[in-house]
Amino acid sequence: xxxxxxxxxxxxxxxxxxxxxxxxxxxxxxxxxxxxxxxxxxxxxxxxxxxxxxxxxxxxxxxxxxxxxxxxxxxxxxxxxxxxxxxxxxxxxxxxxxxxxxxxxxxxxxxxxxxxxxxxxxxxxxxxxxxxxxxxxxxxxxxxxxxxxxxxxxxxxxxxxxxxxxxxxxxxxxxxxxxxxxxxxxxxxxxxxxxxxxxxxxxxxxxxxxxxxxxxxxxxxxxxxxxxxxxxxxxxxxxxxxxxxxxxxxxxxxxxxxxxxxxxxxxxxxxxxxxxxxxxxxxxxxxxxxxxxxxxxxxxxxxxxxxxxxxxxxxxxxxxxxxxxxxxxxxxxxxxxxxxxxxxxxxxxxxxxxxxxxxxxxxxxxxxxxxxxxxxxxxxxxxxxxxx
Amino acid sequence: xxxxxxxxxxxxxxxxxxxxxxxxxxxxxxxxxxxxxxxxxxxxxxxxxxxxxxxxxxxxxxxxxxxxxxxxxxxxxxxxxxxxxxxxxxxxxxxxxxxxxxxxxxxxxxxxxxxxxxxxxxxxxxxxxxxxxxxxxxxxxxxxxxxxxxxxxxxxxxxxxxxxxxxxxxxxxxxxxxxxxxxxxxxxxxxxxxxxxxxxxxxxxxxxxxxxxxxxxxxxxxxxxxxxxxxxxxxxxxxxxxxxxxxxxxxxxxxxxxxxxxxxxxxxxxxxxxxxxxx
Numbered sequence: 001x002x003x004x005x006x007x008x009x010x011x012x013x014x015x016x017x018x019x020x021x022x023x024x025x026x027x028x029x030x031x032x033x034x035x036x037x038x039x040x041x042x043x044x045x046x047x048x049x050x051x052x053x054x055x056x057x058x059x060x061x062x063x064x065x066x067x068x069x070x071x072x073x074x075x076x077x078x079x080x081x082x083x084x085x086x087x088x089x090x091x092x093x094x095x096x097x098x099x100x101x102x103x104x105x106x107x108x109x110x111x112x113x114x115x116x117x118x119x120x121x122x123x124x125x126x127x128x129x130x131x132x133x134x135x136x137x138x139x140x141x142x143x144x145x146x147x148x149x150x151x152x153x154x155x156x157x158x159x160x161x162x163x164x165x166x167x168x169x170x171x172x173x174x175x176x177x178x179x180x181x182x183x184x185x186x187x188x189x190x191x192x193x194x195x196x197x198x199x200x201x202x203x204x205x206x207x208x209x210x211x212x213x214x215x216x217x218x219x220x221x222x223x224x225x226x227x228x229x230x231x232x233x234x235x236x237x238x239x240x241x242x243x244x245x246x247x248x249x250x251x252x253x254x255x256x257x258x259x260x261x262x263x264x265x266x267x268x269x270x271x272x273x274x275x276x277x278x279x280x281x282x283x284x285x286x287x288x289x290x291x292x293x294x295x296x297x298x299x300x301x302x303x304x305x306x307x308x309x310x311x312x313x314x315x316x317x318x319x320x321x322x323x324x325x326x327x328x329x330x331x332x333x334x335x336x337x338x339x340x341x342x343x344x345x346x347x348x349x350x351x352x353x354x355x356x357x358x359x360x361x362x363x364x365x366x367x368x369x370x371x372x373x374x375x376x377x378x379x380x381x382x383x384x385x386x387x388x
Numbered sequence: 389x390x391x392x393x394x395x396x397x398x399x400x401x402x403x404x405x406x407x408x409x410x411x412x413x414x415x416x417x418x419x420x421x422x423x424x425x426x427x428x429x430x431x432x433x434x435x436x437x438x439x440x441x442x443x444x445x446x447x448x449x450x451x452x453x454x455x456x457x458x459x460x461x462x463x464x465x466x467x468x469x470x471x472x473x474x475x476x477x478x479x480x481x482x483x484x485x486x487x488x489x490x491x492x493x494x495x496x497x498x499x500x501x502x503x504x505x506x507x508x509x510x511x512x513x514x515x516x517x518x519x520x521x522x523x524x525x526x527x528x529x530x531x532x533x534x535x536x537x538x539x540x541x542x543x544x545x546x547x548x549x550x551x552x553x554x555x556x557x558x559x560x561x562x563x564x565x566x567x568x569x570x571x572x573x574x575x576x577x578x579x580x581x582x583x584x585x586x587x588x589x590x591x592x593x594x595x596x597x598x599x600x601x602x603x604x605x606x607x608x609x610x611x612x613x614x615x616x617x618x619x620x621x622x623x624x625x626x627x628x629x630x631x632x633x634x635x636x637x638x639x640x641x642x643x644x645x646x647x648x649x650x651x652x653x654x655x656x657x658x659x660x661x662x663x664x665x666x667x
Contacts, residue, residue, distance in 0.1 A: 077583025083556055091552070105584060114549060115591040118556075122584040 001031040001069060001099040004060040010095045010110075014082035015227045016051045016254070021075045022220030023049045023256070028130045029106070030070035031063040036097075039130045040075065046259035047217045048132040057251040059094075069099060071106065071124035081108045081120045091116070132257045136244040139235035141168055141209060144202035147225035149195070150232050154219060156191055163261070164218070166236075166243075167210035171197050178212045178261075201231055211239050212261040221245050221256045239263045402507075404431050404467045404499040407459035411495040411510065412487075413646045414452060415480040418473065420624050420644065420654045421448035423617035427473035428526050432466055439529045440473060445659040446614045447530055448621070456650055459496075469499060470524040471506055479519040483512040499523070532657040538633040541568035541602040543575055547625045547642070549596035553577055553588045554619045557612070561585075563661055564612050568632060569605035575630075579612075598627065608636040609661040621654040636660035 005013060016038060020027060024040035024047075031037075035054040041047065055061035082088060094111040105121040112118060153175060157164060163178035176192040179185060197203040225232045225247050236243040240262030247254045408414055421427075421440045428439040435453040454460040483493045496509040505520040557564065561579035568575055575590040575597070592600040618640055622628060625642035632638055640656040 074583060080556075080558065080583065084552075087552055087556075114596045115594040116549060116553075116596070117587075117589040117591075118553075119587040119589070120584060121586070 001036075001064045001097070002060065002062045003031070003036060003058045003098070004094060004096045005058045006094045009057055010082075010092050011085065011088055012057075012228055012252070013053070013095065014085060014088055015224050016053075016252075017075065017078050017082060018085075019220045019224040019254075020049055020051070021079055022223070023047055023217055025075060026072045027075040027078050028070065028072045028127060029124075030129060033063055035061070041130060042217075047214060047257070048130075049217065049220070049256045050132065050254070052253040054251045054253075064099065070127060070129055072127040072130075073106070073122055073124040077122050078108075081110070081118075081122075132255075134242055134244055134255075134257050136233075136235035136246065136255070139244065140206040140237050142202060142204045142233060142235050143168070143173065143200050144231050144233040145200045146231050147222060147229065149199055150218075151222050151226055153193055153195065154215065154222060156193060157215060158191075161215055163212050164215045165210065165212040166234075167208075168205045169208045170205055173197075173200075202233070207238070209236065209238050211236055211243055213243050213258045217256055217258050218245060221247065221254065224254065236260070401500050402461075402498040403463040403501045404497075405459060405461040406431075406436065406457045406495075406497045408456070408495045408497075409458055409492060410647055411480050411493040412485065413456055413648065413650070413652075414495065415477060415485065416624060416646065417450045417452060417644060417652050417654060418477055418480070420621035420642070421450050421617075422473050422477055422620070423448070425472045425474050426470060426524070426527070427476070428468070428470050428529055430466065430468045430526075431462055433462060435460070438473075441530055442614060442617075444530060445611070446617075447532060447657045448617070449655045451653045451655070453650075453652070456646070456652065464501075467499065467501070468526045469502075469506065470526040471521050472524075475521055476506075476508075479508050479510070479517075479521065482510055482517050482519065483515075532637060532659075534631075534633055534637055534639050534657055538635075539631050539639075540604050540634050541606055542599065542629065542631045543568065543590075543592075543597060543602070544599035544627060544629045545575075545590065546596045546598065547622055547628050549590065549594070550628060551622055554622055558583070558586055559612065562612055563609040564615055565607060565609045566630075566632070566638065567605070567607045568602045568630075570602045571605070574600070574602070599629075606632055606636065608632060608638065610638055610658050611661055614658055615656075618656045618658075621656065625654070 017027065020038060020040040024042045026040065028039040028041075029036070030039070035052050035057065038051040038053070040049050091112040091114075092110050093113065096107075096109040096111075098107050098109075100107050100121065103121065104123070106124050108120045108122065110118040110120075154164075157175075157177055161177050165174075165176050165178045167174045167176075173195045174192060175195070177190060179188050179190075221232065228247070228249075230247045230249055233246045234243060235246070239260055241260065242257050243260050245256040245258070418427075418438060421438065424440050424442050426440070430437045430439070433454065435451060435456065438450045438452075439447060441447045480493075480495065485493075491512070493510055493512040495511075498507045498509070500507075503523075505522050508517075508519040508521070510517045510519065557577070558579040558581035560581035560583070563580065565578040565580070566576070567573060567578065573587070573589045574592040577588040579586050590597060592602075621640075621642040621644070624644045626645055627643040629641040629643075630638070631641075637660065638656075638658045640658075642654040642656075644652045644654055646652060
């Protein structure tokens with residue numbers, strides 16, 4: 001892999017990485033024929049983000065000849081390269097990203113004013129391809145607006161607010177803060193905004209619906225959209241199926257796929273706030289027999305030569321939402337993320353991890369492992385990937 | 389701390405009197421070397437030299453020439469004492485260290501010799517504060533024996549270009565590796581941190597490079613924790629001279645322009661990291 005980008009596009013690249021850092025801790029990087037993909041997923045796998053920078057985005061773009069290279073790295077190490085946006089704008093003239101396969105390093109070179117050359121050799125890990133399967137074209141509802149409108153709208157919600165509820169009819173959009181089920185509505189502050197269809201560049205509502213999703217990731221995308229001045233589209237269906245936020249222009253595409261709260265789960269939460277996690281288990285089986293719904297997000301797994309022995313698929317069977325099931329994650333990542341999760345994630349979240357389907361290998365053995373893995377909440381470390 | 393342990397001299401008994409219209413001309417430059425509490429003051433007819441050391445591996449000197457002071461009277465050839473630098477800086481900025489133009493704190497600093505406190509008279513807007521800081525037995529500063537005849541490599545850079553590099557340095561790296569060479573990479577700063585390594589290369593013909601005199605390729609490692617305080621001096625300075633001698637000792641000399649456009653110098657000496665020698 002060898003790609004070179006210049007001028008303002010360096011800042012676009014930096015902003016893309018910055019906005020991915022709002023999603024997850026790791027950056028998945030994969031150069032393909034269509035361009036360089038940068039992806040991130042959150043620890044509960046309820047949010048996925050992907051940037052595709054087309055070959056035209058770069059002054060020079062060469063995907064690896066064997067098409068097999070993909071890697072992940074802590075997003076912080078990539079952020080460190082693009083730490084100061086102001087100095088990027090002021091002094092960086094050219095940025096080159098290349099794979100040094102001999103040293104197993106990803107080399108990012110910044111050519112700055114006055115001949116200063118900054119070379120960062122970043123270590124990375126091999127990884128599976130991270131891909132969400134979603135079909136935004138078939139979504140019933142599409143809203144598109146200038147980033148300014150979204151930013152001004154989101155601004156009214158307090159930074160501490162986790163989830164926002166969006167409802168649409170043929171003429172209007174309402175946004176309100178989502179109240180936790182155990183919150184007392186008489187005490188909580190409610191914020192509600194109503195936007196008329198005219199405010200949007202594109203407003204197509206085929207079915208009235210009402211969805212709830214996390215605000216943090218939307219804010220992450222807005223950071224990028226605002227700096228690039230690109231309109232933000234929102235594709236969504238009924239509650240429970242993901243909402244896709246996207247930005248695109250001729251040389252780049254960005255899609256942020258976020259879980260929405262299902263009505264079903266909503267109901268259950270009302271009935272039984274302390275639903276046992278195990279309640280969710282049978283659903284995994286249900287899913288196995290289901291056809292792959294087009295909107296489901298799948299984590300595709302493919303074995304890489306560089307992988308350690310052991311099951312390497314990063315597949316998560318989806319589990320319907322319940323008050324406690326946000327832990328449904330890879331067994332292999334369970335342990336290393338346990339700690340972060342406790343710090344970063346509020347307990348009893350209702351979405352999360354729900355809609356990530358999986359493209360499972362045909363082998364029934366693997367399927368079984370996935371299901372078994374699902375039940376193991378404190379993992380055995382056999383599956384643990386090698387840390388650098 | 390009771391001041392009564394050190395007796396009060398009469399006005400005309402001071403052996404050192406130094407006055408400044410703008411105390412920032414002293415306090416700023418002292419901040420550039422304030423990484424340890426103990427500061428050794430050494431006053432001669434040329435001016436004031438303040439020395440701070442760490443771990444017997446790092447020494448910082450600030451030079452404030454006599455003509456920076458509006459009054460600089462010395463009754464002996466050499467006057468030496470040691471004070472707590474943090475306390476001194478707190479006193480010098482006792483009026484808040486305002487940077488508003490036209491608002492200046494004036495200083496008169498007096499010392500009556502061995503066993504007496506350092507007395508500071510600070511005045512701003514007609515308000516006078518008198519501070520007395522107990523002095524300590526002066527220690528003998530380390531002699532790094534860094535002499536210009538042994539200098540192998542020397543470059544002078546405009547500080548702005550180094551400031552950016554130092555602000556971005558990967559602090560997870562324990563060491564900063566400095567390579568100076570008559571051929572590529574000429575002048576290179578390297579870090580080796582958790583996420584990988586990073587190199588910052590400055591070509592010898594860069595506009596930022598005022599002088600490039602490298603005779604031999606030299607690569608030395610210095611403890612990041614020791615070099616960290618020097619960024620304070622870097623931030624204040626407009627030019628920096630980087631020199632290494634045949635033993636790998638590092639000398640960083642910073643040219644600092646004060647509020648009145650006068651020039652002072654701050655100098656850091658640092659020992660190379662032992663492990664690098666063994667490799």
